[in-house]
Amino acid sequence: YARESWYIKMTEVKDQLIRNNNTVKWYPESIGKGRFGDWLENVQDWAVSRNRYWGTPLNIWECECGHRHAIGSIAELRELSSNCPEDIELHRPYVDQVTIPCPHCGKEMHRVPEVIDCWFDSGSMPFAQHHYPFENKELFESQFPADFISEAVDQTRGWFYSLLAISTLLFDKAPFKNVLVQGLVQDENGQKMSKSKGNAVDPMEALKKFGADPLRWYFYTNSAPWLPSRFHEKAVIEGQKKFFSTLWNTYAFYVLYANIDSFDPTQYQLDQCALTVMDRWLLSRLNTAVQAVDENLSAYKVPEACRALQDFVDEMSNWYVRRSRERYWAQGVTDDKTAAYMTLYTALVTTAKMAAPMAPFMSEDIYRNLVCSVDKAAPESVHLCAWPQYEAARVDKKLEADMDEVLRIVTQGRAARNLCGRKNRQPLQALYTDADAGLGELYQDIIKQELNVKELHFLSDMSQFTDYTFKPQLKLLGKKLGKRLGEVRQALSELDGSAAKKELDDTGVLKLALPDGEVDLTAEELLIDTAQKEGFTSISDRGLTVVLDTTLNDQLIEEGFVREIVSKLQSMRKDAGFNVVDHIEVYHQGSQKIAQVLRDNQQSILSDVLGEACHHDQLDGYTAQWDINGETTTFGVKKL
Numbered sequence: 001y002a003r004e005s006w007y008i009k010m011t012e013v014k015d016q017l018i019r020n021n022n023t024v025k026w027y028p029e030s031i032g033k034g035r036f037g038d039w040l041e042n043v044q045d046w047a048v049s050r051n052r053y054w055g056t057p058l059n060i061w062e063c064e065c066g067h068r069h070a071i072g073s074i075a076e077l078r079e080l081s082s083n084c085p086e087d088i089e090l091h092r093p094y095v096d097q098v099t100i101p102c103p104h105c106g107k108e109m110h111r112v113p114e115v116i117d118c119w120f121d122s123g124s125m126p127f128a129q130h131h132y133p134f135e136n137k138e139l140f141e142s143q144f145p146a147d148f149i150s151e152a153v154d155q156t157r158g159w160f161y162s163l164l165a166i167s168t169l170l171f172d173k174a175p176f177k178n179v180l181v182q183g184l185v186q187d188e189n190g191q192k193m194s195k196s197k198g199n200a201v202d203p204m205e206a207l208k209k210f211g212a213d214p215l216r217w218y219f220y221t222n223s224a225p226w227l228p229s230r231f232h233e234k235a236v237i238e239g240q241k242k243f244f245s246t247l248w249n250t251y252a253f254y255v256l257y258a259n260i261d262s263f264d265p266t267q268y269q270l271d272q273c274a275l276t277v278m279d280r281w282l283l284s285r286l287n288t289a290v291q292a293v294d295e296n297l298s299a300y301k302v303p304e305a306c307r308a309l310q311d312f313v314d315e316m317s318n319w320y321v322r323r324s325r326e327r328y329w330a331q332g333v334t335d336d337k338t339a340a341y342m343t344l345y346t347a348l349v350t351t352a353k354m355a356a357p358m359a360p361f362m363s364e365d366i367y368r369n370l371v372c373s374v375d376k377a378a379p380e381s382v383h384l385c386a387w388p389q390y391e392a393a394r395v396d397k398k399l400e401a402d403m404d405e406v407l408r409i410v411t412q413g414r415a416a417r418n419l420c421g422r423k424n425r426q427p428l429q430a431l432y433t434d435a436d437a438g439l440g441e442l443y444q445d446i447i448k449q450e451l452n453v454k455e456l457h458f459l460s461d462m463s464q465f466t467d468y469t470f471k472p473q474l475k476l477l478g479k480k481l482g483k484r485l486g487e488v489r490q491a492l493s494e495l496d497g498s499a500a501k502k503e504l505d506d507t508g509v510l511k512l513a514l515p516d517g518e519v520d521l522t523a524e525e526l527l528i529d530t531a532q533k534e535g536f537t538s539i540s541d542r543g544l545t546v547v548l549d550t551t552l553n554d555q556l557i558e559e560g561f562v563r564e565i566v567s568k569l570q571s572m573r574k575d576a577g578f579n580v581v582d583h584i585e586v587y588h589q590g591s592q593k594i595a596q597v598l599r600d601n602q603q604s605i606l607s608d609v610l611g612e613a614c615h616h617d618q619l620d621g622y623t624a625q626w627d628i629n630g631e632t633t634t635f636g637v638k639k640l
Contacts, residue, residue: 006049006058006114013168014043020174021164027180027300028226036156046165048117055115057095063102063109071100073134123162126175145173148300150180153226180300181226185219188232201231209233213359214240220306220358243310244362247351250317251366254344257328260581261337265345266374273339277442280396281403282320285312286347287394293354294390302358309354316347319407323446329580345370356382406443409435412539412546413451420537420550425563427556430455432547434462452563453548465536465547468497470510471527480525487514488521501528557629561597562605564628565635569609572637576622586614587621587636594633612640 010017017040026032049058059071071077078084080100088094092115099108121128126144130136145167151159160179167175186192187199194200206215210233218236222229257263275283289312296305320343327340349370356363360383367382379385413431417424431451437458439447444456470492472485481488491512504510504523512519532538538547552560569586578584586606588598595616598605602614621638 003051005047006060006112008046008048008165008169010043010046010165014040016168016172017043017164020168020172024174024176025178027178028224031153031156031181031226032179035153036160039157039161046117048120049112049114050117051113052115053092055118056121057090057092058112058114058116060112061100061109062112063105063107065102065105065107067102067104067109069100069109119158119162120166122159123164123166126163126167127170144171144175146176148178148180149176150182150225152182152184154184156181178300180302183223183226183228185229185231188230190228190230193231206236210236210240211361213361214244217243217306217359220302221310223303225302243313244359246317247313247355247366248362250313250321250344251348251370253321253328254341254348255369256580258341258345261333261341263333263338263341264374265342265370268338268342270342270346273342274335275339275343276336277399278320278323279339279343280394281399282316282343282347283394284396284400285315286350287391288400290350290354290388291390294387297357306358309351309358313351316344316351320344320347323450350388352382353385353388356385402439402443405435405439406446408542408544409433409447409546410450412541412544413447413453413548416537416539416546416548417451419539420548422537422548422550423560423564424452425567426452426552426560427563428453428548428550429553429556430457430549432457432459432462432465432549434459434545451548462538462545462547463498463501465533465538466498467531467533468501469493469529469531470495470497470500471529472521473525473527476525477521481519484514484516484519487516488512488519492526558597558600561594561629561631562601565594565597566605566608568624568626568628569605569611569635569637572622572624572635573609575624576637576639578637578639581610583610583612583640585621585638585640586611587619587623587638588614588616588633589619589636590625590633591628591631593631594628609637 018037021032021037021040024032026036060068061071062068069080071080074088074090077088077098077100078086081098082101084098085094088098096111096113099110101107102109126146127133127140130140130143132140149160149163155161163175167173184192187201189199191197191199210218214236217239218231219225219229221239222235258265270283273279289308292308293305296302296308324340324344327337330337333341348366352363352367352370356367363382367385368380371378372380409431414424422428428451431447431453433456435458439458448454448456472481472488472492474485477485477488491514500510504526509520509522510526512521535549535551536547537550538545540546573582573584586609588595598614598616606612606614619634619636621636623634623636625632625634
């Protein structure tokens with residue numbers, strides 16, 4: 001039922017509300033102009049009072065003669081009242097006992113019984129938190145209006161509105177410059193979470209299960225902040241593996257070898273290091289990432305910022321460290337090893353600083369262990385560090401573009417290996433690609449090493465690796481050729497497919513010489529089937545084609561065995577708990593094929609696994625049985 005209420009006449013400042021809202025950048029803009037803008041266009045007077053006990057007392061005193069007075073401060077209340085305690089508690093029932101004399105009739109004025117709408121309290125936050133205007137004037141003015149606020153989409157009629165309404169009434173300006181609206185969290189099926197439905201997720205349980213950083217990261221990367229977010233555990237776990245595990249493993253890799261060498265990064269300067277192409281590439285990508293993360297965060301594009309950071313971490317781990325591992329394995333601290341250490345150290349520390357707002361706990365761990373442990377003068381927390389500065393001099397776009405092309409070729413080459421079932425440890429003779437032939441020798445060597453191929457060929461025409469067969473398009477040629485259709489079918493089956501396809505592409509027609517005359521056929525009149533030539537596997541994607549020669553000869557097969565043996569022995573070193581610097585003896589018993597490969601390639605195999613000797617037909621130390629390309633055999637490894 002209707003009851004009387006105290007109102008703020010917001011309809012009188014409607015135009016000011018709309019004008020001030022138009023100075024705000026909303027993310028997304030559709031909320032500010034649409035949902036919130038429509039609310040302001042239809043603004044109603046604000047019923048600001050509530051008939052409750054708890055809450056901020058409405059600061060209006062009323063006399064039975066009809067006079068009313070709004071008290072503006074404790075000082076004013078004490079000045080006007082004769083019974084206001086020095087330590088007055090400004091809540092009911094205490095403030096209700098304070099009276100002031102009526103300046104018109106002399107009788108006592110009493111506070112009205114209502115309290116204020118709690119949204120008025122929330123909307124007063126910018127100045128109330130500083131006790132403005134009674135103190136902290138400069139502090140308040142330095143922070144007002146706020147650069148940024150964020151809340152859920154349902155706050156368009158709540159906090160967003162009360163902030164703007166009160167700020168417009170008092171200061172005639174918007175209290176914030178940017179608003180990032182957040183969508184609501186739903187279950188994995190897109191349904192609203194509800195305890196009664198049993199689909200609600202306890203946030204504390206989720207924090208215990210996944211950790212704070214992965215949970216935050218999921219919400220940052222899952223979708224645009226203002227869209228509804230479907231919460232499902234698999235996506236959180238995927239983020240854990242894709243970003244956090246990758247970053248932590250890269251950090252652990254650096255720490256492992258830096259500790260072995262007692263490497264102190266404070267004793268070296270990156271600018272004085274003899275940087276390799278891979279070093280310069282990583283530092284270029286690092287600064288490109290710094291720029292991308294900074295620009296996206298400045299534009300409140302949180303998912304884009306996180307993805308740029310995630311992409312860099314993936315490149316740092318799965319490309320730079322992968323390509324540079326042998327540099328860290330070298331004996332002693334050489335100039336090249338120092339460059340590798342300083343490059344990776346710089347990338348890890350900068351990554352920790354970039355990730356700090358999104359992944360505060362892991363970033364702090366990495367920063368404190370990498371920086372504070374060696375530099376006592378450094379800020380004691382990553383959250384006290386300055387944001388990384390973009391170094392344009394480190395960026396080499398040509399280098400990045402060339403390496404991107406290398407990565408594309410390698411990625412498709414790996415996919416081609418998977419398609420034909422050839423493991424990457426099995427060397428292949430050649431890879432053919434229609435990529436840019438301008439890639440330098442260094443990049444070509446990287447491609448050959450990554451894909452384990454002997455040769456790399458750049459071709460403009462890849463049709464030689466495809467077999468083409470032609471059949472007549474019956475619907476079109478049946479009436480046109482009549483009885484000659486059988487002769488055409490026979491002639492098409494006898495064609496050199498590659499030559500016929502080239503003729504068709506070059507001239508637009510395929511000429512067939514038949515006993516009773518020549519026939520010209522267009523591409524539309526033919527059914528053209530393609531098949532991979534035997535011994536080759538190809539993959540095409542986004543204008544790039546790679547073809548692997550999958551034929552194996554005896555030499556390639558033996559090299560494949562060598563790679564497999566090294567891989568198995570390295571795995572056994574790890575399983576046995578050996579340190580990376582431990583030297584070992586190798587034992588073998590079983591397949592005579594494997595024994596012969598070991599004898600023929602003993603020096604290179606032992607060198608790769610830090611082996612000092614290989615003993616045949618006997619076992620010792622940690623042993624394991626393996627199936628290597630169909631050969632069952634047993635190895636033993638023993639630490640010296």
